[in-house]
Amino acid sequence: MFGRCRLRREVAAGGPIAVNATDSVCEVARTDVDAGTVIFRVTNKGVKVTEFYVYAQGDRVMGEVENIAPGLSRELHVELPAGSYETACKPGMVGKGIRGALKVNGSAVPLTADAALAAATESYQRYVRSQTAALLEKTREFVTAVKAGDVARSKELFPVARTYWERIEPVAEIFGDLDPKIDGREEVIEEGMEFTGFHRIEKDLWTTGDISKDGPLADRLMADIDEVVARANAEKLSPLQLANGAKELLDEVASGKITGEEDRYSHTDLWDFAANLEGSKAAIAALRPALEQRAPDLVKQLDTEFANVETTLGRHRAGDGWKLHNQLDQDELKELSDSINALAEPISKVAAVIAK
Amino acid sequence: MNRRKVIALAGAGVVGAGAAAAGAAALTRDHEPATAGTSGAVDFYGERQAGIVTPAQDRLHFVAFDVVTKDRDRLVEMLREWTAAAARMAAGRDAGLIGAVGGIPEAPPDDTGEALGLPPSGLTLTVGFGPSLFRDADGVDRFGLAAQRPAALADLPRFPGDALDPKISGGDLCVQACANDPQVAVHAIRNLARIGFGTVSVRWSQLGFGRTSSTSTSQATPRNLFGFKDGTANLKAEEESLLREHLWVRPGDGPSWMEGGAYAVTRKIRMLVETWDRTSLAEQEAIVGRAKGSGAPLGGKDEFEEIDFTTKGADGQPAIPEVAHVRLAHPDQNGGVRLLRRGYNFVDGSDGLGRLDAGLFFISYQRDPHKQFVPVQTALARNDVMNEYIRHVSSGLFACPPGVREQGDFWGRTLFDL
Numbered sequence: 056m057f058g059r060c061r062l063r064r065e066v067a068a069g070g071p072i073a074v075n076a077t078d079s080v081c082e083v084a085r086t087d088v089d090a091g092t093v094i095f096r097v098t099n100k101g102v103k104v105t106e107f108y109v110y111a112q113g114d115r116v117m118g119e120v121e122n123i124a125p126g127l128s129r130e131l132h133v134e135l136p137a138g139s140y141e142t143a144c145k146p147g148m149v150g151k152g153i154r155g156a157l158k159v160n161g162s163a164v165p166l167t168a169d170a171a172l173a174a175a176t177e178s179y180q181r182y183v184r185s186q187t188a189a190l191l192e193k194t195r196e197f198v199t200a201v202k203a204g205d206v207a208r209s210k211e212l213f214p215v216a217r218t219y220w221e222r223i224e225p226v227a228e229i230f231g232d233l234d235p236k237i238d239g240r241e242e243v244i245e246e247g248m249e250f251t252g253f254h255r256i257e258k259d260l261w262t263t264g265d266i267s268k269d270g271p272l273a274d275r276l277m278a279d280i281d282e283v284v285a286r287a288n289a290e291k292l293s294p295l296q297l298a299n300g301a302k303e304l305l306d307e308v309a310s311g312k313i314t315g316e317e318d319r320y321s322h323t324d325l326w327d328f329a330a331n332l333e334g335s336k337a338a339i340a341a342l343r344p345a346l347e348q349r350a351p352d353l354v355k356q357l358d359t360e361f362a363n364v365e366t367t368l369g370r371h372r373a374g375d376g377w378k379l380h381n382q383l384d385q386d387e388l389k390e391l392s393d394s395i396n397a398l399a400e401p402i403s404k405v406a407a408v409i410a411k
Numbered sequence: 412m413n414r415r416k417v418i419a420l421a422g423a424g425v426v427g428a429g430a431a432a433a434g435a436a437a438l439t440r441d442h443e444p445a446t447a448g449t450s451g452a453v454d455f456y457g458e459r460q461a462g463i464v465t466p467a468q469d470r471l472h473f474v475a476f477d478v479v480t481k482d483r484d485r486l487v488e489m490l491r492e493w494t495a496a497a498a499r500m501a502a503g504r505d506a507g508l509i510g511a512v513g514g515i516p517e518a519p520p521d522d523t524g525e526a527l528g529l530p531p532s533g534l535t536l537t538v539g540f541g542p543s544l545f546r547d548a549d550g551v552d553r554f555g556l557a558a559q560r561p562a563a564l565a566d567l568p569r570f571p572g573d574a575l576d577p578k579i580s581g582g583d584l585c586v587q588a589c590a591n592d593p594q595v596a597v598h599a600i601r602n603l604a605r606i607g608f609g610t611v612s613v614r615w616s617q618l619g620f621g622r623t624s625s626t627s628t629s630q631a632t633p634r635n636l637f638g639f640k641d642g643t644a645n646l647k648a649e650e651e652s653l654l655r656e657h658l659w660v661r662p663g664d665g666p667s668w669m670e671g672g673a674y675a676v677t678r679k680i681r682m683l684v685e686t687w688d689r690t691s692l693a694e695q696e697a698i699v700g701r702a703k704g705s706g707a708p709l710g711g712k713d714e715f716e717e718i719d720f721t722t723k724g725a726d727g728q729p730a731i732p733e734v735a736h737v738r739l740a741h742p743d744q745n746g747g748v749r750l751l752r753r754g755y756n757f758v759d760g761s762d763g764l765g766r767l768d769a770g771l772f773f774i775s776y777q778r779d780p781h782k783q784f785v786p787v788q789t790a791l792a793r794n795d796v797m798n799e800y801i802r803h804v805s806s807g808l809f810a811c812p813p814g815v816r817e818q819g820d821f822w823g824r825t826l827f828d829l
Binding site: 242243244245299302306309310313314385388389392393396399400402403406407 | 570571572573574683685686689690691694763764765766792793799800
């Protein structure tokens with residue numbers, strides 16, 4: 056194994072591929088490379104925070120770097136077998152991003168069924184690690200703003216930090232003791248339990264606007280996030296958990312976000328909606344090679360329905376973020392609800408296909 | 412937040428069981444043999460109010476009233492009129508003495524008429540008094556009844572996750588109408604509401620169908636809208652010593668006017684059926700703790716068998732998960748307390764988001780809700796994974812007095828005629 060790894064590293068010895076990312080372009084210096092470990096060096100020359108992704112078909116994330124601040128450079132090391140891929144920069148960290156084609160040369164070896172499942176969990180675990188890294192950073196920024204008493208900045212960062220939480224919510228929820236502390240809503244808090252976490256600070260930010268006493272709450276949120284991230288990174292997930300997680304994320308959308316229950320003070324539910332959807336798509340994308348072997352028609356249906364939800368949700372973009380839940384009328388909410396139901400039904404079939 | 416993970420994690424383990432079960436022969440849809448006498452009359456008079464241990468009828472119309480008069484005598488007079496009308500309707504007759512069509516042409520009829528030609532249909536009408544009848548929200552003793560308020564009628568605590576809408580919760584009075592024909596139940600409530608105009612005002616009302624509990628051993632266990640048999644371990648009419656212990660208020664329990672009565676708790680529980688329906692069979696069964704087909708506890712064979720909560724599955728984990736509904740709600744886990752459940756399914760159209768506004772209108776009768784319903788619901792509200800799929804949206808608590816003994820007696824006589 057070591058020998059092979061070293062050999063592959065040498066393939067990339069030509070030096071990292073420069074990616075020039077601004078708010079409107081995503082220039083990748085080479086778009087035709089050999090199979091093996093490919094290194095990208097992404098420099099953000101824009102004014103918005105950006106992200107860089109390498110996608111296989113169906114937006115399966117092969118590798119990504121999150122949260123590249125303006126002026127910074129970051130490297131992405133990604134193992135790419137032969138095939139056709141897409142690169143994407145996401146200035147403002149939302150949407151489909153600025154896409155480009157990437158061709159990887161070499162002989163492609165089809166995966167065995169077991170290898171496809173193993174690759175799925177590895178791929179998803181990479182995704183989890185990239186999200187948890189960004190979750191840590193953005194929560195730290197949020198906590199810093201809260202402790203500094205900067206209400207405007209805290210409000211701005213609240214839905215952004217939550218995005219990374221919501222994308223991997225089913226993983227974070229494995230840790231039942233931490234979940235209510237981080238993401239508990241006021242009504243589920245029982246006697247003898249303190250209302251803490253994101254929604255407690257949200258309440259102060261949007262109802263009284265007084266966060267002068269929220270320092271300890273912010274510190275506690277950070278400590279809880281630190282812990283959940285450490286545990287999530289160490290968690291070994293099964294392909295079945297990926298399949299169930301993809302469905303649960305849509306259940307979250309259906310039961311909490313469309314109704315506006317989740318972010319009842321800030322009304323930033325559509326941010327969470329988008330993040331849940333992205334997380335669900337990432338889990339399905341990780342399973343894609345296995346699904347294509349087992350149920351190609353289901354894959355087509357999922358592609359169609361994911362695209363439909365994305366289009367429907369996309370109508371409610373506002374700048375780099377999303378409209379507030381209370382800015383949508385009942386017809387628009389119903390349309391979103393219908394699109395989620397249409398997607399969630401085929402997604403609920405994935406687990407049985409994977410268990411087969 | 413979400414408590415599903417406890418089972419989602421275990422999901423890998425239970426899938427095997429589900430796959431095995433899928434191999435079993437598909438269940439046939441056995442029909443319950445039609446029970447004789449579903450159209451007949453249930454005795455209105457008796458030591459206990461009908462509609463509690465009466466074998467649960469198929470339909471419900473439940474209504475809660477606010478008392479709008481300040482005049483105690485007027486309220487008592489209405490209760491007398493209600494009682495007389497209820498006795499007539501339970502016997503399959505018109506609400507008023509004249510009837511729907513027998514009066515002079517210039518007068519509106521004293522019965523609304525939609526039950527003309529329909530049999531009694533097992534109609535029962537059961538009355539209850541809410542905490543606010545004794546003292547209103549401002550603490551005012553409205554009718555000189557405050558000293559008679561039983562401790563058991565203290566307001567229910569808030570449970571974690573409650574999403575109660577005050578507009579469809581509470582009430583000074585309630586009437587539960589159950590019948591085997593929905594038109595008969597609605598007719599009864601409509602006529603009582605009409606008699607009450609000026610004295611009481613309808614606060615909220617709820618239609619229900621498909622009883623979700625059996626209150627007699629002669630009845631098969633019905634299914635709720637999650638598709639599961641519900642209320643297997645319910646108290647039943649035939650279990651007289653259990654009823655004495657868990658259902659009927661006894662001398663010494665509190666004020667004597669409630670002796671022979673029982674307390675009703677109502678909870679309207681919205682079920683998020685769309686998300687439930689796309690949950691795997693294995694996860695549904697793990698959440699409930701019973702097999703969906705037979706109703707047998709997981710790891711067991713028969714619906715009515717004694718549940719062994721220590722049984723382990725092939726993976727070494729408890730066959731019935733620690734957070735399964737049946738475990739949390741079971742008497743063994745709650746100091747032996749029992750409830751008499753009498754709930755109904757409801758579908759109130761749709762919710763504007765393309766989803767059914769559906770669920771369970773839960774009704775339980777018990778000797779003391781604070782010793783029976785409250786601990787069970789506390790355990791469920793804290794840990795039941797089913798909470799992911801349900802929302803408690805309304806709550807009611809009512810003291811249902813003993814039965815009306817004979818003609819001339821009336822609902823609440825023991826409370827008002829001291």
